[in-house]
Structures are given as structure tokens and as C-alpha cells.
Amino acid sequence: MAHCATSSLTVDAPGFARQPTAALTRRIARGDQAAFASFYEAWFDRAVALARRVLREAGDDEALDVAQDVMVRAAMRLPPLRDEAAVTAWMARVVYTVAIDRVRQRLRRAARERAVARREDDDVADAAADVARREQLDWLRGALLELPEADRRFVLERFGGVASLAELGRSFGMTGHAFSGRIRRALTRLREMANEVFDV
DSSP: OOOOOGGGOOOOOTTGGGSOHHHHHHHHHTTOHHHHHHHHHHHHHHHHHHHHHHSTTSOHHHHHHHHHHHHHHHHHHOOOOSSHHHHHHHHHHHHHHHHHHHHHHHHHHHHHHHHHHHHHHHHHHHHHHHHHHHHHHHHHHHHHHHSOHHHHHHHHHHHHSOOOHHHHHHHTTSOHHHHHHHHHHHHHHHHHHHHHHHOO
16 A cells, blocks of 8 residues: 655656746646647656655556556646646646555455455355255155155154144154154154264
8 A cells, every 4th residue: 555645755857947837837738739748758757756656565567557647637637837846746646646546446456356256255155055955955855765664754744744743643643742752763863874974
């Protein structure tokens, strides 16, 4: 992240002072391409240097991109300025703004990429869980067939309907308590079988 204040972003501009700054910026504001070409030549490298100071951890490519964006802003928005100090202050402020905007964009992009990666991981995990559930249901169907027929009927009736234990017990000619015991034993057997297969 950038760690530099605009007040410390100053660059000497020897040579540029020889040109009439106020007149040159007025010409740029009017759209004079020749005036802007002179300004670009005088300030592009300085804009790169300023960008490097703001983007301390970034590479030269990003500093060049920032400088190019700054020069585009200068072409469109550079106001008439009274002297070289005003030009330097304006450029420092714009370089800082553009550089920080780029840092924020990079951080947002990285956050989006992490979010996409997390969603993809979640999708993979969900798909794996679905496969596991299907495998377990397939196993359960087979395991039920291995139970004694009466136990299988008890389990299917108990978990396939809404009747109470007492009601189910009466339908099989036993008390609800006795029916519950038969269900418990059947489920214990299924649990033992599941332990052998799934290590649960």
C-alpha cells in the first residue's frame, strides 16, 4: 500500500522553467497539441519518478501506467497555472490520486479473485458432499435389504410415515415400547454395518 503524502511529492524541473509556464498551461487548456507535447516531454519522466515514490512496492510497469494516466488527465484537465511551483503541486496531487486509485483497484481485484477461488472451493466441497450423500443413500438401500424382513419393515414404517410409535406398535401387534426396542436394535445393526464401510 502507498505510504507517502502529497506534501512530500516534489520534483525539481530544471529546464522547464525556461518556458513561460503560465502561457504554456493556458495553451494546453485551450487544446494546443504542441504545448502539450512540450509539457509531456518535460514531465513524463518526473511523473514516473513521483509514481515510484507513491507505489513503493510496485514495479516499474505500474509506475509507467500511472504516469501515462496522469498525462492523459493533464491533457484534458490541466488548468492555467501561474508558475513552476503550481505546476509541480498540481502534478504531485494528480500522481498521488491516480496511484492510490490503482492500488485500490489492485486490492479490489485481488479480493474478487480470492472470493471467486473460495466459491470454487465451496462448489467442489458441495459436489463432493453430494457424491458422498448419494453413496451413503445407495449403501443404506442395500443395507436395509440385509436386515431381517420384519426389521426392515419396522424401519421403513417408522421413518417413512407420520404414525407414532404406539400406533405403529399396535399395527404390528405389539406395544409402542416393544416396537421402539425392535427399531433400536435394527438401527444398531445398521450402525455397525455403516462403521465397517464408512468408519463413522
